[in-house]
Amino acid sequence: MSNIDKETARSYLLEMSKIRHFEEACGRMYMQGKIKGFLHLYIGEEAIAVGAISQLTNQDYVITHYRDHGHALARGMDPNKIMAELYGKKGGSSRGKGGSMHLFDKKLNFMGGYAIVGGHLPIAIGLGLALKKQKKDGIVLCFFGDGAVNEGEFHESMNLAALWNLPVLFYLENNQYGMGTHVKKSSAAADILYKFADLYGMPATRIDGMDVLTVQDSAKEAINKIRTNGGPVLIEAMTYRFKGHSMADPASYREDSEVKQWEDKDPILLFKEYVKENNLLTDIDISNIENEVKVIIQNCLKFAENSPLPDMSVAMDKIYYSDN
């Protein structure tokens, strides 16, 4: 495992804590009725977004599924705009027209959260195709879950990426449940999902998605391969969502013991232990980071609360592109 410096340690802990606290705040605001509709929390999976996105440059694209807050935050999206979007307010990233599942930030090449399982994989292929045609150096980091692997679009996209040698990192976040159905009940290849890549001649690896440094190292290696060879790579990160599929899901299909087993691998707790053992951060540093995160979360809630509601002109705007 690679050694990291203090600044990187601080950054990883800050980013993971920011996601954790943001998501916890979302959960509370959902219970208060401030946030409505579907809300899918990323709690437990923070190491993946932070570790993988840390290895990108500005020119790279990120595209993801509907559990997208973590990826958006890790890519640098403004928490104020995200929270206001969840509140359905005018100050939101899409002025309240996207919602939790559809965050976008073009300036960051964050190409969106998509809510039809597997539907954004072909779009990721297109982003890669454009990079290739434009002779640009960027890559596409495409997150998806174990549920998407059973969609035809996954296989169509894997084939196209390999056939056309496109710079796409297929990032499979295997949290082991497609909504409430365990991966073993939905895939005949549940134990070896990453091996689908073999059939398309694509390098692939399975990693521990609860350890941010493992995520960082494997992403770095994969991205180097893509930048060197041009072609796609797949990573399967084993992870777990600590909460239900969405706020509407009490997760009664899981044993408490299973949840406990994964909570013991909490990526933030594990990383805190690591940085202390390796003298990267002190208890005071950690407490400072937590205070910093608290302020960020308080501010975004205040921003969302104070943001005005959109009027109907917003609803009727940007249905079609127009020059004026």
Add this chain to the structure above:
Amino acid sequence: MAELTIRESLNKALREALDNNENVFIMGEDIGMYGGPYAVTKGLLEEYGSEKIMDTPISESGFVGAAIGASMAGMKPIVEIMTINFSLLAMDQIVNHAAKIHYMSDGQLSVPIIIRTVTGAGGRMGATHSQSFEGWYASVPGLKVVSPSNAIDALGLFRSAINENNPVIFVEHSMLYGVKNEIPDQYYETPIGLPKVLEKGNDLTLIAWSGMIPLAKLVSTELNKRNINTEIIDLRSLNPIDFELIFESVKKTNKVVILDEYWETGSFGSYISSVIQEKCFDYLDGPVGVINSLNVPMPYSAELEDKVIPNIDRALSKIKELFGF
């Protein structure tokens, strides 16, 4: 003036697009080596090479999604879906993504793609290869849908479509590729959304598009023999539609019949009919007639297919029933 078929005018339109914009590329099934299932892309691979003319696997969702993604990153893809029946495999990409990304991102991203596809019955191709789904796509906010009936509009609409920064579904009719017209030498565009009066008349308004235009002309010829002068309106675009021209015609003739190759239930023609009845009710002498394909999967046999799709006998008897002509 050169005389071109719809097939040739589209080939010309594609060449223009490739010549004028370095971001344009074309992708689809069998458009290159094979020469295009309807030969619209014939010769393009040889001339422009495989970077610009990309043969794709039979993965409709995959390559339509790829076109969407490429367009979001600054390219201008033209996608051919071999027939509109196969577009159902890409419906997620078209309806859930192409139509909504601009809106959901509040204008941050755009999807400037053209999806060319082939609609219609009449080729004895059976139940799964003879459908007319352009009305479905026309009902989706965020998509634009055009469907030319002649070579002039095919070229003109394509030129407008290529200048669009929105997803355009460009619907071609399988039975019309051989239709020939004189194409003006001077550059022109056909605006998306503007219907056209093909024949002027005072007694009855016939509204149709795409594959139903030849039938509208046939009906008009028959009625002319009885001194009934029909006005034929070619919609040309299904979304958007400038209804003013239609309303003007209805206010003049007071009688309307719509020809629509889709089934009776939930047809696009029924939507046009409902708009006319709401906006022009006081001007109408009778109900707005809509003539559709019968509510059955398309049978293969020529004997049966000709009776299932709207035909001259059914059209004339409907007009007689409604207006006594």
